[in-house]
Amino acid sequence: MVRLFGKGIAAFLFLVGVILIALVPIAVYQAGEQFLSFVGFGLLFGLLFTAIGLFYLSPAEKHPA
Helix, strand or coil, rough: CCCHHHHHHHHHHHHHHHHHHHHHHHHHHHHHHHHHHHHHHHHHHHHHHHHHHHHHHHHCCCCCC
């Protein structure tokens, strides 16, 4: 149950990251010159959340005991 919950959180973080990255071009188009801070934070958190989500969603390597 705990592993399933962790996978759900990882999938949620992955989706949030992808959505943040996808929103960056829209923010650039809408905001014009005032978009630099949003683009920076959007890309930073988007890539961070996507990396965390991918890390936890990737199949764990099984090491023989």
